[in-house]
Amino acid sequence: MDKVKAKQILTEILQNNGARIAHFPSQKEVSMQTLLKDAQVVAKKLINANCGGIFLAAPNSYHWLVTYFACIISDTVLYTADFQLSEAELNSRIEICKPCVVLKADNINDLLVMEFAPQANALPQMREFGFVQFTSGTTGGAKGVLMRAQQIAANLVSMQELCAFTPSDNFLLASAMSHPMGHIFMLLTLGFGGKLTILESPVFLPRAVADANATIMVTPPVMLNSFKNMPDMVERLKKFRYLLCVGAPLDETAYAFYREKGIKIMNGYGMTECVSGVAMGKPDSSGKLIPLACCQIKTAPDGEILVRGDCVCGGYINAGSICREGWYHTNDLGEFDAQGMLTVTGRKDNLAVLQNGYKIALEPLEEKINRVKGVSDCIVRVVRTGASDSIQCEAVVESGVYKDAQELRGAINTTLSFYEKLDTVHIVEKLSLKGNKKQRG
Amino acid sequence: MKAEQIRQKLCAVLEKVNKQMPQADNMPFDMDSLALMMFIYEVENAFNIKFGLNDFDTEITPERLVFLIAAKQL
Numbered sequence: 307m308d309k310v311k312a313k314q315i316l317t318e319i320l321q322n323n324g325a326r327i328a329h330f331p332s333q334k335e336v337s338m339q340t341l342l343k344d345a346q347v348v349a350k351k352l353i354n355a356n357c358g359g360i361f362l363a364a365p366n367s368y369h370w371l372v373t374y375f376a377c378i379i380s381d382t383v384l385y386t387a388d389f390q391l392s393e394a395e396l397n398s399r400i401e402i403c404k405p406c407v408v409l410k411a412d413n414i415n416d417l418l419v420m421e422f423a424p425q426a427n428a429l430p431q432m433r434e435f436g437f438v439q440f441t442s443g444t445t446g447g448a449k450g451v452l453m454r455a456q457q458i459a460a461n462l463v464s465m466q467e468l469c470a471f472t473p474s475d476n477f478l479l480a481s482a483m484s485h486p487m488g489h490i491f492m493l494l495t496l497g498f499g500g501k502l503t504i505l506e507s508p509v510f511l512p513r514a515v516a517d518a519n520a521t522i523m524v525t526p527p528v529m530l531n532s533f534k535n536m537p538d539m540v541e542r543l544k545k546f547r548y549l550l551c552v553g554a555p556l557d558e559t560a561y562a563f564y565r566e567k568g569i570k571i572m573n574g575y576g577m578t579e580c581v582s583g584v585a586m587g588k589p590d591s592s593g594k595l596i597p598l599a600c601c602q603i604k605t606a607p608d609g610e611i612l613v614r615g616d617c618v619c620g621g622y623i624n625a626g627s628i629c630r631e632g633w634y635h636t637n638d639l640g641e642f643d644a645q646g647m648l649t650v651t652g653r654k655d656n657l658a659v660l661q662n663g664y665k666i667a668l669e670p671l672e673e674k675i676n677r678v679k680g681v682s683d684c685i686v687r688v689v690r691t692g693a694s695d696s697i698q699c700e701a702v703v704e705s706g707v708y709k710d711a712q713e714l715r716g717a718i719n720t721t722l723s724f725y726e727k728l729d730t731v732h733i734v735e736k737l738s739l740k741g742n743k744k745q746r747g
Numbered sequence: 748m749k750a751e752q753i754r755q756k757l758c759a760v761l762e763k764v765n766k767q768m769p770q771a772d773n774m775p776f777d778m779d780s781l782a783l784m785m786f787i788y789e790v791e792n793a794f795n796i797k798f799g800l801n802d803f804d805t806e807i808t809p810e811r812l813v814f815l816i817a818a819k820q821l
Contacts, residue, residue: 331800509783532781535766564777
């Protein structure tokens with residue numbers, strides 16, 4: 307897909323007068339005409355300030371959407387990161403992209419009235435619309451994946467072929483707009499004239515499932531595992547046209563449970579480096595996936611899933627190319643059946659994929675913990691406990707530094723990112739599992 | 748409903764959430780966000796109330812929860 311056509315697809319979303327943005331629980335609705343008007347106001351300010359890049363780390367909101375579309379209109383790069391990251395983690399990302407504006411939860415509501423300082427040091431890639439998502443930095447420093455309009459539009463068109471959005475769909479946005487699937491589904495909803503329901507606080511999600519009249523929702527497995535135990539919630543889920551499960555595989559027993567109740571679940575497989583999904587499952591296909599038209603997928607001799615095509619991004623803004631010999635190496639293992647359906651079977655590296663969709667690299671996490679004062683050695687395990695996961699640590703510590711394991715856990719958790727925080731810590735004299743990855747459990 | 752009755756009913760709600768989510772064993776202030784979501788939803792159902800956005804502007808402590816429930820039941 308060429309650049310002009312791609313930009314046209316994204317711009318036309320704003321002309322879709324039928325779409326609406328709703329807020330839950332306040333029920334406040336905003337039309338696309340208002341969104342377009344506000345995006346134009348912000349775009350004008352961006353152009354006047356010669357602004358090449360905005361950094362955005364804030365919860366989902368109407369102003370998040372205004373920022374996104376203002377960047378499309380003004381050919382500005384939008385850098386996004388998970389707003390739950392610590393100040394230091396966010397600052398390290400801001401340092402990489404040198405934006406002219408930083409938007410966070412505490413100032414994004416002033417977007418329409420704030421002044422943008424003129425920018426003289428814009429990076430070369432900033433003279434064209436781009437959407438940069440920072441990866442979590444699980445296996446090293448955070449990497450900024452640069453998506454151009456061509457890759458986003460190619461992914462959008464392919465996703466629509468399988469997801470089939472209609473103007474009567476109401477998409478409950480339970481994931482962050484900066485999340486790959488949240489981003490694409492936000493565009494699909496607005497592009498096909500549906501209703502986008504934004505949660506004003508995540509604590510209202512279960513009530514929104516019950517009361518927001520949504521027809522589609524993207525959710526990680528942990529949510530579906532929890533809802534299984536709530537009969538009233540299961541009844542509510544029957545009203546949905548389908549649920550899209552992303553972030554980690556949903557186990558077969560959960561599929562079977564929901565299938566029996568007549569609830570349709572599609573699973574999505576994707577990665578930030580490929581905009582969002584690269585393969586999707588039909589509601590009745592359990593874990594089996596159909597590759598999207600925007601990409602070609604194959605498995606290497608060792609089983610690793612490799613991807614190439616229109617939706618594979620060109621590179622990282624701070625770490626070079628994404629592809630090796632033309633293919634993106636996912637580090638996921640998979641296999642195709644005779645019908646060409648893909649099943650993801652595991653990870654090539656020692657990465658734990660949590661039920662909430664976050665990934666944890668165990669050895670780097672242990673190295674971080676070993677740097678905490680008084681810790682001389684440790685081992686981390688991820689154990690499935692009911693609906694979610696428990697991150698457990700055994701640690702050998704110098705005597706007298708901590709009064710108990712609880713105090714040690716507090717000291718360790720202050721050094722970890724929000725998704726890495728330990729649920730339990732046991733102080734031991736000798737590690738029981740050290741050096742044997744197979745026994746991590 | 749008196750504060751003590753509210754506390755007792757809250758404990759029953761917490762027990763229900765604990766059964767659904769075994770990790771949520773510390774009344775909700777130590778819960779992860781998912782457990783907190785479930786807890787708030789069950790509290791709304793049990794007391795037949797609706798929380799508003801502003802109710803979560805400040806930290807949710809047991810005392811504040813009891814106060815909020817009592818105020819919404821007036």
